[in-house]
Amino acid sequence: MRDTMTDTPMDDAIATPEVIEPLARQSLLARLSKNRLSLVGGALVLIAVFMAISAPFLPLQDPDAVDTSQRLAPIGSPGRWLGADELGRDILSRLFWGARITLTVSLAATLIAMVVGTVLGLVSGYFLGWTDTVISRGIDVLMAFPYFLLALTVIAILGPGLLNGMLAIALVNVPFFARIIRGSTLSLRESDFVLAAKGMGAGHLRVLFRHILVNSLSTLVVATTINLGFMITAAAALSFLGLGVQPPTSDWGTMLASGRQYLSAAPHTSYLPGLAIFLTVLGFNLLGDGLRDALDPRMRE
Amino acid sequence: MTQTQTAKPILQVRDLKRYFDVSDGLLSGKSGKLRAVDGITFDIRAGETLGLVGESGCGKSTLGRVLARLMPATSGEVLFKDTDILHLDRRRLLALRADIQSVFQDPSASLNPRMTAFSLIEEPLVIQKVGNSRTRRAKVMDLLQTVGLRAEFADRYPHEFSGGQRQRIGIARALALDPKLLILDEPVSALDVSIQAQIINLLAELQDRLDLTYLFISHDLSVIQHAADRIAVMYMGQIVELAENEEFYANPQHPYSMALLSALPLPDPHAARNRILLQGDLPDPANLPEGCRFQSRCAHVTDKCRMAPEPQLEETSSGHFVRCWNLEKIHGPKRPQ
Amino acid sequence: MTVLATPQPTISASETGTETVPLLEVENLSTEFATHAGTLRAVDGVSMSMTAGEVLGIVGESGSGKSVTALSILGLIRAPGRVSGGSIRFQNHGELLTKSASEMRKIRGDMISMIFQEPMTSLNPVFRVGWQIAEALRLHRNMSKAEATERAAELLERVGIASPRKRVSEFPHQLSGGMRQRVMIAMAMACAPKLLLADEPTTALDVTVQAQILDLMVQLKEEDGAAVMLITHDLGVIAEMAQKVAVMYAGVVMEEADVGELFDEPLHPYTQGLLNSIPRGHSRGSALKAIPGIVPNLLHLPTGCRFRDRCPAAHAPCGKAEPPLQRMPDSARKVRCWLHHPEPPK
Numbered sequence: 001m002r003d004t005m006t007d008t009p010m011d012d013a014i015a016t017p018e019v020i021e022p023l024a025r026q027s028l029l030a031r032l033s034k035n036r037l038s039l040v041g042g043a044l045v046l047i048a049v050f051m052a053i054s055a056p057f058l059p060l061q062d063p064d065a066v067d068t069s070q071r072l073a074p075i076g077s078p079g080r081w082l083g084a085d086e087l088g089r090d091i092l093s094r095l096f097w098g099a100r101i102t103l104t105v106s107l108a109a110t111l112i113a114m115v116v117g118t119v120l121g122l123v124s125g126y127f128l129g130w131t132d133t134v135i136s137r138g139i140d141v142l143m144a145f146p147y148f149l150l151a152l153t154v155i156a157i158l159g160p161g162l163l164n165g166m167l168a169i170a171l172v173n174v175p176f177f178a179r180i181i182r183g184s185t186l187s188l189r190e191s192d193f194v195l196a197a198k199g200m201g202a203g204h205l206r207v208l209f210r211h212i213l214v215n216s217l218s219t220l221v222v223a224t225t226i227n228l229g230f231m232i233t234a235a236a237a238l239s240f241l242g243l244g245v246q247p248p249t250s251d252w253g254t255m256l257a258s259g260r261q262y263l264s265a266a267p268h269t270s271y272l273p274g275l276a277i278f279l280t281v282l283g284f285n286l287l288g289d290g291l292r293d294a295l296d297p298r299m300r301e
Numbered sequence: 302m303t304q305t306q307t308a309k310p311i312l313q314v315r316d317l318k319r320y321f322d323v324s325d326g327l328l329s330g331k332s333g334k335l336r337a338v339d340g341i342t343f344d345i346r347a348g349e350t351l352g353l354v355g356e357s358g359c360g361k362s363t364l365g366r367v368l369a370r371l372m373p374a375t376s377g378e379v380l381f382k383d384t385d386i387l388h389l390d391r392r393r394l395l396a397l398r399a400d401i402q403s404v405f406q407d408p409s410a411s412l413n414p415r416m417t418a419f420s421l422i423e424e425p426l427v428i429q430k431v432g433n434s435r436t437r438r439a440k441v442m443d444l445l446q447t448v449g450l451r452a453e454f455a456d457r458y459p460h461e462f463s464g465g466q467r468q469r470i471g472i473a474r475a476l477a478l479d480p481k482l483l484i485l486d487e488p489v490s491a492l493d494v495s496i497q498a499q500i501i502n503l504l505a506e507l508q509d510r511l512d513l514t515y516l517f518i519s520h521d522l523s524v525i526q527h528a529a530d531r532i533a534v535m536y537m538g539q540i541v542e543l544a545e546n547e548e549f550y551a552n553p554q555h556p557y558s559m560a561l562l563s564a565l566p567l568p569d570p571h572a573a574r575n576r577i578l579l580q581g582d583l584p585d586p587a588n589l590p591e592g593c594r595f596q597s598r599c600a601h602v603t604d605k606c607r608m609a610p611e612p613q614l615e616e617t618s619s620g621h622f623v624r625c626w627n628l629e630k631i632h633g634p635k636r637p638q
Numbered sequence: 639m640t641v642l643a644t645p646q647p648t649i650s651a652s653e654t655g656t657e658t659v660p661l662l663e664v665e666n667l668s669t670e671f672a673t674h675a676g677t678l679r680a681v682d683g684v685s686m687s688m689t690a691g692e693v694l695g696i697v698g699e700s701g702s703g704k705s706v707t708a709l710s711i712l713g714l715i716r717a718p719g720r721v722s723g724g725s726i727r728f729q730n731h732g733e734l735l736t737k738s739a740s741e742m743r744k745i746r747g748d749m750i751s752m753i754f755q756e757p758m759t760s761l762n763p764v765f766r767v768g769w770q771i772a773e774a775l776r777l778h779r780n781m782s783k784a785e786a787t788e789r790a791a792e793l794l795e796r797v798g799i800a801s802p803r804k805r806v807s808e809f810p811h812q813l814s815g816g817m818r819q820r821v822m823i824a825m826a827m828a829c830a831p832k833l834l835l836a837d838e839p840t841t842a843l844d845v846t847v848q849a850q851i852l853d854l855m856v857q858l859k860e861e862d863g864a865a866v867m868l869i870t871h872d873l874g875v876i877a878e879m880a881q882k883v884a885v886m887y888a889g890v891v892m893e894e895a896d897v898g899e900l901f902d903e904p905l906h907p908y909t910q911g912l913l914n915s916i917p918r919g920h921s922r923g924s925a926l927k928a929i930p931g932i933v934p935n936l937l938h939l940p941t942g943c944r945f946r947d948r949c950p951a952a953h954a955p956c957g958k959a960e961p962p963l964q965r966m967p968d969s970a971r972k973v974r975c976w977l978h979h980p981e982p983p984k
Contacts, residue, residue: 034674192411199371200425200478201398214415356844357815462698463932493699493872498915505925520844523874527917527926550919564849566874568898568916574878578853579846583814638660 006298038290044283048276050103051099060093064248071265085255085269086262094255095276101251102277104167105244106231112170114224117177122208124178127184135189136182139175147172151234165244169234173227178222184216216296222288229284236277310344310369311482311514317341317377319367323587333587337363339538341377342614345482349507350508350515352546354528354561356523361518365484368516369403370394381482399429399478406487408467410488411416418445418470419455422599444473449503463494472503482514486591489524501528522565526550531620534558537594541570542616544621554623556631593626601627609635648655653982654898660687662711663867667724669703669710672717678936680706682889685963688871690832693859693866695880695897697873697912701933702886704869708835709803711867713742729832741926748778751826755838761810761820768794768806774828786972793824797854814822816847821855825878830862837869852879873916885909888944891963895971904965905973907951943976955982 032038060080060172070088072078082092142150155167177241187193194211238244239253247254252273259270307380319338345351355361366372370377370386379386386397386527402425405411422441432440432448442452459467465539468488475483488504489497501524508515509617519525525532530550534557542555553559559575579598579617593606605626606612614624625631669681672810682742688694698704710721726734731745737921746752751774754760762770765836768936772786778978781789787806794802796819826834834853840848853873860982868879876883876897883900885893893906904910914927931948940946942957949956955976963974976982 021478038406096565153312192405193413195371196403196405196411197413197424199369199398200474201395201428211413212417215413217415245537254346276366291414356846416955417980428759457775493874493933494912495929498917498926499930501917502925512894523846523917526908526919527921546922560846564845566845566848566852566878568873568877568901568913569916570877570901572877576849576853578850 028294032290034158035290037286040292041283041286041288042289045287046163048099048103048280048283051096052103053100054102055093058096060096060097061090062249063093063097064251065089069216072269075268076265082272083266083268086258086266091255091272092268094250095252095272098251098255098273099276099280101162101245101249102232102235102280105162105235105251106169106228109166109170109173109235110224110228110231112167113173113227114171114220115178117174117179118181118213118220120174121178121181121183122185122213125182126189126204126208126212132182135178139178142171143175146240147234147263148237151238152243157240158286160243162245162249165235165238167248169231169238172234173231174226177223180219181216184219186210188215189213218291222295225291226288227290229281232277232281232284293300309347311347311382312345313378313380313383313428314341314343314345314368315378315380317367317379318375319363319372320375333335336360336369336538336589337586338374341534341538343540343543345514345516347481347514348508348512349375349530350517350528351534352525352532353516353518354520354525354532356520356561356583357590357610358586359535361535362486364405364535365486365516367516369401369484374602380445387567399425401482401484402478402480403484404468404471404475404488407491408464408471409459409491411471412467416458417456417458418450418462421459421470422474422477427473427524427558429478431478438593440477441473444477444489447476447507448473449499456634463496464492465499468492469503472500472507476511479511481515482516485516486518488517489521490519491504491523497524504528507510512566522561534561535591538582539594540622541595541624542622543614548618549623552621552623553594554617554628555625556601556627557595560598601631603627603630660727661690661692661729662686662688662867664707664711665708665725665727665729667710667726668722669706669720670716670722670854673937676860676937679722680719680889681710681937684886684889684891685724686884686891686894688833688865688867690865691859691863692882693868693880695876695883696867697867697871697876697883698884698886699871701888701932701936703889704835704886707886708752708837708867708869711835712736712746712750713739714746744778747774747831747872748829749831750833750835752831752835752837753822753826753830755841761818761941763810765811767811768805771806771821771828771872774825790824791826791827794821796858797821797824797827798850799824800846815843815848819843819847819851820854823851823858825867827858827862827864828913831864834859834864835869838871839868840875841870841872853877873901873912885912888939890944890974891937891972892945893972893975894963899969899971905971905978906975907949907977908945911948911950943974951977955984958983 067084067088070077070080070084072086073084073088075081075083077083080090082095085091087093120135120139124132150172152169154171155164158164158167189212194207197207197211230232235244236251236253236256238250240257242257245251245254256270257271259273262269317338318336318340321335321337323335339365347401353361353364363372366557367374374387381397381401381608389397416424419441422444423437426437426440431437441455445452445455447535449471450466450473459470462470485504489500492500503513505528507513517525517528526546529546531543531545533540536557542549542553542558550562553562560579561573563577577600584590584594584597591607591609593611596602596606600604603626612624612626614622617623617628643917644671650800651919652897665686666682671678671680674822674954676677680700684703684707686694696704706715709715711734712724715721721735724747728734728745728750731749734745735744741923761767768787768790770789772783775781775786775789776783791802791806794805799805799817799820805813810821813821839855840851843851855866868876880897882895883895885906887908893900893904893909901913904913911927911929915929917926934940934944942959942960943949946952946956961974961979962975964979965972966978
């Protein structure tokens with residue numbers, strides 16, 4: 001007879017094995033693809049990434065080759081499909097090579113900001129007390145500066161250049177990550193599973209990384225994706241002001257800056273890099289929104 | 302289970318207190334002490350199940366957490382096998398954690414959603430550096446079977462299990478370190494009736510097989526009646542009655558215990574109901590009245606109850622402790638012992 | 639305003655001569671939810687009827703469809719869910735399923751109201767409780783603000799809240815759990831509804847407070863002559879409160895009987911299992927008779943009887959077809975089990 005648990009301790013298990021499967025396992029990609037806009041975002045991001053990676057391998061013109069005969073050549077000129085800039089350099093090639101710089105700078109800056117911000121957020125949200133007071137007030141001070149003023153201050157101290165520009169925009173974004181992670185740490189540190197882990201003797205490192213950080217990962221992925229979009233704008237803006245990438249290297253921001261003077265005569269020299277920035281940022285934002293929906297446990301039935 | 306009468310205590314709790322600071326809003330500036338656990342004294346005998354019942358806010362979960370060293374005590378003494386456990390260095394505390402483990406109420410909150418059943422059950426062994434990965438694997442598989450889960454479930458995540466199965470995982474990880482004492486904090490309250498019975502049976506079977514001692518915390522007097530050898534009733538941070546199971550249910554002494562028992566809805570439509578309806582709600586725990594804490598809701602309240610000092614927990618018959626001034630008035634003259 | 643056309647609260651069901659007519663008749667109700675894994679039928683052909691003044695207990699475990707049944711009656715099923723079939727007739731208002739959203743709004747909170755399990759989340763934290771009670775009155779009774787607030791205080795007094803004039807201007811978080819549930823009941827009773835749907839009204843409360851609330855519900859029901867659909871997983875509460883009981887499992891009614899019959903002689907193996915798995919005094923020292931297995935996933939129900947793989951009495955016919963809810967001879971009770979069916983499939 002199956003009427004007591006003691007006889008058949010496996011009963012609870014037997015009734016279920018195949019039952020739970022279909023509800024639970026669904027890949028992130030499958031959930032993501034439910035949302036059309038996030039697919040569009042993903043495609044835009046992929047295009048930008050493809051441009052950056054493939055630049056050296058494609059039969060593109062030398063992006064820095066000056067050819068005054070092709071000065072401000074319009075779109076569709078032979079050999080200059082997307083036209084040429086004020087020095088006759090091929091815009092198509094410069095867009096591809098520029099993607100490399102723009103994406104690398106923003107990705108590196110985002111990673112730096114993410115790692116520093118996450119560690120600060122974890123530590124301040126978990127230990128609280130004076131540690132939290134010191135870190136949080138520091139973050140508050142950072143946030144009290146207007147974004148760009150802060151970046152400009154860093155560059156004024158370190159001097160202009162690719163690396164310093166990257167550090168500057170990374171610093172500006174540390175508070176963004178620190179706040180998000182501190183918030184989720186504050187709620188996770190009170191959760192029963194953290195209490196249970198402590199009850200087994202788990203140390204701070206284990207609780208912080210194995211329990212709290214792992215459960216903040218989806219938040220972090222979404223925040224990073226959305227932040228990448230912002231970083232691209234910030235990197236472009238610094239270059240636009242001549243404080244980021246230095247000539248002859250150029251990214252989308254410097255292209256935009258140099259095209260600005262010929263806005264009426266040859267608008268494509270500025271709107272093409274502008275469009276590239278716009279579409280890539282849009283792509284990261286759409287993808288970020290889609291990821292948020294796909295990773296949100298409440299969206300999973 | 303009958304020899305528990307003579308068994309020596311595995312845990313001795315003496316005048317244990319746990320206070321919280323509370324402030325009444327941001328602006329008022331009023332602050333006080335919330336006396337969640339306020340002078341608790343009792344023993345848990347080796348091999349028994351001590352049932353701890355009380356309503357929400359009475360401090361029973363706080364007490365469980367202090368005993369499991371998940372929360373510091375404000376004052377008092379707790380001896381586990383004659384060792385003071387409130388003042389241990391790091392190394393000895395880690396060793397103690399192997400002996401006292403907890404099972405939590407809501408397994409979907411107490412299991413890390415990003416860990417598989419296997420790593421959840423293995424975690425205590427990893428933390429306590431027990432064995433190597435091969436022996437740990439064998440132990441986890443063994444534990445899965447012990448709690449009635451199939452080995453092939455090991456790689457699943459908590460949300461892929463039903464509530465009852467999740468609680469089995471919670472029990473398995475509590476058992477991983479071969480503890481002596483389990484603090485069961487409302488282990489079946491989040492479960493459906495039919496699943497609740499499975500888990501209660503599992504806990505009883507494990508207790509017999511593994512020689513465990515339980516502190517079974519619950520708000521449900523029927524579950525406690527089935528599962529516990531002795532019952533302790535808590536009200537506003539204190540034990541108001543402590544007795545053997547049969548004695549308690551046949552002969553509750555404290556007016557609060559009587560009200561609790563009478564309020565229990567019985568699954569029998571023909572049962573005669575003599576409900577003692579308590580007046581009012583619980584007093585504000587941060588602002589307790591002078592004298593007996595139960596005075597505002599008690600039907601038998603007298604002037605003595607409203608004056609300090611408050612009554613103490615006293616033995617009224619062998620093994621039966623009650624905290625009340627008016628027992629003779631309520632129950633008549635003391636029964637001969 | 640049309641609100642004036644609704645019956646006045648003082649006229650009870652018996653005075654209008656509707657007592658012989660069922661107050662509520664649910665027939666073959668089905669409610670589905672679209673999930674990404676498929677369509678899930680949370681309520682699968684439920685029929686029940688209630689007369690004025692009656693307490694119908696609906697008992698079942700999580701996922702049995704008991705709450706969805708109540709929400710369907712109130713017309714509160716929202717996408718991705720929908721009522722996919724059946725009929726709900728309410729007194730002289732006729733079919734509820736064909737009513738427009740605005741017609742249902744007039745019935746809800748007036749003729750039919752609901753008490754939810756968790757009073758903290760069902761009360762709006764930013765409004766004073768008096769205002770929240772008054773809202774229903776102003777909506778359905780066209781009362782002025784002052785009248786409605788005065789009435790709200792009377793209602794609070796009626797549900798046993800001390801110093802009601804002071805309490806009307808408090809916020810939900812200033813009240814204890816028991817008091818919040820009393821406020822919920824006051825809100826539900828504000829327009830003296832004919833039918834009260836109570837979904838686990840005492841589950842979040844302590845036993846002593848639960849006892850107070852159950853007492854209050856009985857008292858109010860008797861004063862107003864309302865019918866109560868009491869949804870709970872607690873068989874103890876059912877035994878105390880209900881006259882008739884429907885036992886639900888995985889979206890269907892398994893057994894329906896008078897409360898005495900059901901507890902004295904449960905016919906369905908699931909009902910027997912539920913009653914046996916309750917811990918009681920005399921079960922001490924022995925194992926409880928638990929129902930093995932878990933509630934099935936509604937997307938993957940077993941073929942035939944949906945209780946089959948947990949049933950100790952399962953036999954050949956159970957796998958062949960789902961048994962109907964069969965009326966027992968010489969009795970009003972109904973059972974969905976081949977053991978009690980005159981012609982089980984061969």
